[in-house]
Amino acid sequence: MTAIPTDPTANPAAEPGRLAGRLIAVGVTGSIAAYKAADLVRRLRDEGADVVVLMTSSAIRFVGEMTFAALTRHPVESDVGGLLPDQRIGHIVVADSADAIVVAPATAHWLAAMAAGLSGDSVTATCLATTAPVIVAPAMDGDMYAHPATQANRTRLRDDFGYTIVEPDAGPLASGQSGRGRLAETGEIVDAVVAAIGASPIRASDPAARPPLVDEPREADLEGRHVVVSAGGTAEPIDPVRFITNRSSGRMGVALADAALARGARVTLVAGHVSVPLPQGPAVQVVHAARTSDLGEAVRAAMRDADVLVMAAAVADFRPRAIADRKLNRDAGLTLELEPTEDILAAIGADVAALPSGARRPYLVGFAAETGSLDRAADKLRRKGVDLLVANDVAEEGSGFGTDTNHVWILSADGDQVDLPLRSKRAVADEIFDRVVRALDDRDVAAQTDRVTQEKQA
Numbered sequence: 001m002t003a004i005p006t007d008p009t010a011n012p013a014a015e016p017g018r019l020a021g022r023l024i025a026v027g028v029t030g031s032i033a034a035y036k037a038a039d040l041v042r043r044l045r046d047e048g049a050d051v052v053v054l055m056t057s058s059a060i061r062f063v064g065e066m067t068f069a070a071l072t073r074h075p076v077e078s079d080v081g082g083l084l085p086d087q088r089i090g091h092i093v094v095a096d097s098a099d100a101i102v103v104a105p106a107t108a109h110w111l112a113a114m115a116a117g118l119s120g121d122s123v124t125a126t127c128l129a130t131t132a133p134v135i136v137a138p139a140m141d142g143d144m145y146a147h148p149a150t151q152a153n154r155t156r157l158r159d160d161f162g163y164t165i166v167e168p169d170a171g172p173l174a175s176g177q178s179g180r181g182r183l184a185e186t187g188e189i190v191d192a193v194v195a196a197i198g199a200s201p202i203r204a205s206d207p208a209a210r211p212p213l214v215d216e217p218r219e220a221d222l223e224g225r226h227v228v229v230s231a232g233g234t235a236e237p238i239d240p241v242r243f244i245t246n247r248s249s250g251r252m253g254v255a256l257a258d259a260a261l262a263r264g265a266r267v268t269l270v271a272g273h274v275s276v277p278l279p280q281g282p283a284v285q286v287v288h289a290a291r292t293s294d295l296g297e298a299v300r301a302a303m304r305d306a307d308v309l310v311m312a313a314a315v316a317d318f319r320p321r322a323i324a325d326r327k328l329n330r331d332a333g334l335t336l337e338l339e340p341t342e343d344i345l346a347a348i349g350a351d352v353a354a355l356p357s358g359a360r361r362p363y364l365v366g367f368a369a370e371t372g373s374l375d376r377a378a379d380k381l382r383r384k385g386v387d388l389l390v391a392n393d394v395a396e397e398g399s400g401f402g403t404d405t406n407h408v409w410i411l412s413a414d415g416d417q418v419d420l421p422l423r424s425k426r427a428v429a430d431e432i433f434d435r436v437v438r439a440l441d442d443r444d445v446a447a448q449t450d451r452v453t454q455e456k457q458a
C-alpha cells in the first residue's frame with residue numbers, strides 16, 4: 001500500500017466543534033476550484049467531523065486522491081464500481097453512514113448528471129443512495145452558471161430533491177472573466193452543512209459501520225522481533241461430526257497479527273476456528289490448530305525463538321471426557337461429561353517463570369473474556385504469570401466476539417491499569433503493542449547494562 005503522509009497541521013487538542021461525532025462526505029468534482037475542497041475538509045475536521053472524500057474521475061485531474069486521504073485518513077471513494085478491502089460497496093457504506101454529503105465544488109456537468117439521476121460516478125451514486133441531507137456548492141464560469149440548462153438543474157436539485165444550494169459568489173473567475181460562478185467561501189459552506197444536519201441524531205457512531213480508515217504509517221518498532229499470536233476459538237470433538245466451541249470470530253487476533261506485521265515483526269499466527277480473512281505475506285506464517293491441544297502444541301513450537309506471545313484465542317475450557325468414534329444416535333439421548341482442558345497460557349507462564357536468570361524471556365500477553373464483572377482479571381494476571389492482561393466484558397454492546405470494536409482494560413504486572421474506551425480492534429492491538437515495544441526496549445537496555453557491568457567486573 002502507498003504510504004499516506006500524515007497531515008502536519010492537524011491539531012488533536014482542538015475543542016469539539018459543531019460537527020463532533022458526525023461523518024461528513026465531501027464530493028469533489030472536476031472544477032478548477034477543486035483545490036479549495038482541501039480547505040473545506042480541514043474546516044469540517046476542525047469542527048470535529050470525521051470526513052470522507054468522494055471524487056469524480058475529472059476531479060482527480062485537478063487534485064490527487066492522496067491529498068484527501070492524508071487529510072481525512074480515509075481512502076478516497078473514486079471508483080463507483082470498486083469494493084472496499086472488506087468487500088463492502090464503498091458508496092453504499094458512505095451513503096448509509098454519512099450525516100451529510102456536501103458537493104463542493106459542483107460542476108455544471110455534475111449538476112446535470114445529478115438532476116438526471118445518472119449514477120456513473122461515486123459522488124452521484126452516493127447522493128442517489130442516501131437519505132442524508134445534501135448540500136451543493138456550484139462553481140463554474142459565469143455564463144455556464146447562468147445558462148438555462150444549469151439553472152434548471154440547480155432548481156431541480158433544490159426544489160425536487162430538497163438539496164441545499166450554496167450559491168456561488170460574483171467576482172473574478174479562473175477564465176479571466178468576471179461573473180457569478182466563484183465557489184462560495186468555505187465558512188459559508190460549513191455553516192450550510194451544520195444547518196442542514198440540525199439536531200438530527202448521529203447516523204452511524206460505530207466506526208465499523210463507516211468507511212475504513214487508512215493504516216497509520218507506523219515506525220517499524222517491532223523489526224527483528226518474532227511475535228506469536230493465537231486467534232479464534234478452539235473446538236473439542238464430541239463424535240466424528242460434532243464439536244463444542246465458542247463464538248470467537250478471530251477478529252482480535254487477526255488485528256493483532258496485522259498490527260505486528262505493520263510494525264515490522266515476523267509473525268506466527270496460530271489460528272483456531274476463524275471467520276475473517278487471515279493475513280498473508282512473507283513475514284507471516286499461519287498455523288491452523290483445531291483443538292485446544294493442537295493450539296497448545298503449535299504455540300509451544302512457535303515460542304522457541306519468540307520475543308512476544310499474545311494469546312488472543314478463545315481456547316475451550318472444557319472438552320468431552322470421551323470422544324465417540326461413531327456418530328452418536330439422537331434416539332439414545334446424550335449426556336456429555338466434560339473435563340477441563342490444559343490452561344496453555346498458565347503453563348507457558350510457569351515455564352517462563354522457571355527460566356534461569358539472565359535467560360531471554362519472551363513477553364507474555366493474555367486475554368480474559370469475562371461477562372458482567374472484571375474483578376477476576378487481576379487475579380488471572382497473577383495466576384497465569386503474564387506481563388500484560390487484556391480484559392473485556394464480552395456481554396457489553398460493541399465489545400467482544402464478532403464485533404469490529406472492543407472496550408478493554410489493560411492490566412500490567414507492574415500494577416498499571418488502563419481503561420481504554422470503545423475503539424476498533426486494530427486500535428486496541430496498537431495500544432497493546434505500544435506497551436509491548438516499551439517493555440522489550442527496556443529489557444534490552446537492562447540486559448545491555450548487565451553485560452557492560454559484568455565485563456567491567458571480569
Ligand SMILES: Cc1cc2nc3c(=O)[nH]c(=O)nc-3n(C[C@H](O)[C@H](O)[C@H](O)COP(=O)(O)O)c2cc1C
Pocket residue numbers: 028029030031032033056057058059106107108109110121139140141144
Ligand atoms: C482547466 C479546467 C477547468 C474547469 N473548471 C470547471 C469549473 O470550474 N466548473 C465546471 O463546471 N466545469 C469546469 N471544467 C469542465 C469540467 O472539468 C468537465 O465538464 C468535466 O467533464 C466535469 O466532470 P465531473 O462533473 O464528472 O467532475 C473545467 C475544465 C478545465 C479543463
